Amino acid sequence: MSETAIERTIEAARALLGERLTTNASLREHHSHGQDTQTPVLPDAVAFVETTEETAALLALCHAERVPVVAWGAGTSLEGHVTPVRGGITIDLSRMTGILDVSQPDMDCRVQAGVTREQLNAHLRDLGLFFPVDPGTAACTIGGMCATRASGTNAVRYGTMRENAMGLTVALADGRVIRTGGRVRKSATGYDLTRLFVGSEGTLGIITEIQLRLHGIPEAMSSATCQFPTLRDAVETVIAIMQSGIPVARMELLDEVQMAACIAYSKLEGLKPTPGLFFEFHGTPAGVKEQAEQAEEIASGFDGSGFRWATDAAERNKLWQARHDALWAALALKPGHQGIATDVIVPISRLNEAILGAKEDIAASGLTAPIVGHVGDGNFHTVILVPPEPDGLARAWELDKKIVARALDLGGSCSGEHGVGIGKREFLEREHGAEALAVMYSLKQTLDPRGIMNPGKIFLN
Ligand SMILES: Cc1cc2nc3c(=O)[nH]c(=O)nc-3n(C[C@H](O)[C@H](O)[C@H](O)COP(=O)(O)OP(=O)(O)OC[C@H]3O[C@@H](n4cnc5c(N)ncnc54)[C@H](O)[C@@H]3O)c2cc1C
Incomplete structure (x- = not known):
């Protein structure tokens, strides 16, 4: 990219957005990294869009000036997703917080991309x-969650962003806008x-609106x-x-190190520093009782x-906040x-091999690395603590x-939910095969022929 191209683009973007286009040093620094250990890189400018x-x-x-673009939701991603490795403009969608429509009878809603799940x-x-x-x-924002195909503790019962995003509005690399999907529960028309776009990590287009599936708050929870x-x-x-078919809403594993950490950090009472499971059950009062008894x-x-087990909301909230x-x-x-x-995921029957193997690797490494995970899906995280030493990283x-x-040897995936970003790129060929990866890349080239959309992510080239 020549210097004049970025200067011309910044000038034109300022004419479009006024003060919402900034080259302020601290805002550029804030947008130079996510929650990761990749080397930060400053964007040339940050644009706060509203529509x-x-x-x-x-x-x-x-697109016209071939200037790189990184979409930004809240910057909470964990694999270097938002680092603007080739500079350019970071487009921050966090001001797009409109909840545009909610349909109670259809149990769906349409939101702008910057709405957070809490809002x-x-x-x-x-x-x-x-x-x-x-x-x-x-x-984290709903747009960022779509872009990383995020999930969480409830995915074992309610699915991930893949199941809960029904349709999107997407601004493409060249400025065209498309709408995908719709409001119906299923459709057999055309490519999906x-x-x-769900899971494309800002490499194919920028999601500006999302049609979401909603769920009824259960009558009882424990x-x-x-x-x-x-x-x-x-x-x-x-x-x-899982094999018994109990419809658990949440089932989280903590190894003894993570359990000790959570007891100390969140002041949890009545728990010991041994491996443990946190559950949640949703349904009718009788159904919830029956599920809990079966699990016990x-x-x-x-x-x-x-x-x-606890049905008291304050006690439940304390437990899940700790998680x-x-x-x-x-x-x-x-x-x-x-x-x-x-973050890795394996078929559930291979979970013991994956987790116990990880424990052996951790012991051999001499590092501290608690394990915690959404194990009902076969998904677990190892939080590797990096010593502040020259060879720590x-x-x-x-x-x-x-x-x-x-995890890959056991038929799993190199990420169940955090995504690829920079950190997991090297594993994609092994996971998907060279041919499938080449097909993914050809889709990228079709939608982003000038390679401006979040370059340096997902693909090694
Ligand atoms: C403490 C902690 C716990 C976490 N736990 C989980 C967890 O349980 N499950 C999980 O899945 N993740 C988890 N994460 C990771 C993170 O929260 C998710 O990846 C989240 O989906 C990122 O949302 P964001 O709005 O911060 O996106 P960002 O970090 O801003 O962006 C993430 C990626 O999406 C792209 N992007 C952002 N917005 C858009 C858009 N509108 N259109 C197109 N592309 C876009 C960005 O370019 C980037 O590639 C955790 C992170 C932290 C810090």
């Missing part, structure tokens, strides 16, 4: 509806463009905890519960003990360390690669 039309017009300007749920609460996808940080003498017993319980019976068969704070609890174990929250990445390699 689809503005986003499209800005993209047309960048949406606060808006929906009085209507008896909720949006279930809940990554561990409240700050919604699913193409949470439960249970602890085990070994990690193997905890994982066997998970597998047996299965857990007892694997030496699970101390099964405690959502697991990353911060892990970081608090070793002040001065950074964290790499790696290299040791952490080596451990990360071993855990990912094992």
Whole structure:
């Protein structure tokens, strides 16, 4: 990119957006990285857009001058997704916070991309509806969640962004705007463009509006905890519960290190620093009781003990807030360390091999790395604490690669929910095969022929 091209684009963008186009140093620094350990890179400018039309017009300007563009929701992604590795303009959608339409009878809504999941749920609460996808940080936007195909603790029951995004408005690289999907629960017409853009990490277009599926707030909810003498017993319980068909709404595993971290950080009472499971059950009062009793019976068969269940909202919220704070609890174990929250998923029958293998790798590495995960889906995270030493990051990445390699060997994926960004690019060919990756790249070239959309992400080239 020549210097004049970026200067011309910034000037034209300023004419479009006024003061919402900024080259302010601290705002550029804020947009130079996400929640990751990749090397930060400053964008040349940051643009705060408020409408689809503005986003499209800005993209047309960048396309004409071949200026790179990075979409930004809240910057909470974990694999270097938002780092503008080739500079250019970061388009921040966090001011697009309109909740455009909610249909109670159809249980759906249309929102702008910058709405956060918390804002949406606060808006929906009085209507008896909720949006279930809940990554561990409240700050993330619905647009960012679509772009990373995010999920969370509820995915085992309600699905991920893949199942809950019904349609999109997308501004393409050259400034065209398309609508994908719609409001119906199914359709057999044409290619599924919604699913193409969900998980595309800002490399194909910028999502400006999302049609979302909503769910009724369950009549009754109860949470439960249970602890085990070994990690193997905890994982066997998970597998047996999934195979029994109990419709658990949440089922989260914490190894003994993560459990100790959460007890200390979130001041959890009545729990011991041993491996454990956090559950949540949704349904009628009788159904919830029955589900909890069935889960307890299965857990007892694997030496699970101390099964405690609570329907009290304050107690439930405290437990799930502790789970959502697991990353911060892990970081608090070793002040001065950074964290790499790696993310793998395997078929549920291989979960014990994956988790126990990861534990062996962690022991061999000499690093501290608690394990926590959405195990009902076969998905778990290892929070690798990076020592503040010259070789600290290299040791952490080596451990990360071993855990990912094992998951791939077991028929899994190098990311269940965090996405590819920069950090997971090297594993994609092994996971998908060279031919499939080439097809993905040809789609990228069709939609973004000048390679301006979040360059350096997903693909190594
Ligand atoms: C403490 C913590 C816990 C987390 N727990 C989870 C978890 O449980 N599950 C999970 O899935 N993730 C989790 N994450 C990761 C992160 O929250 C998700 O990836 C989230 O979806 C990112 O949303 P965001 O708005 O911050 O997106 P950003 O980080 O701003 O962007 C992410 C990617 O999407 C692109 N993008 C953003 N907005 C748009 C748009 N409108 N159109 C096109 N592309 C766009 C960006 O260019 C980038 O590639 C966690 C992160 C933290 C810090």
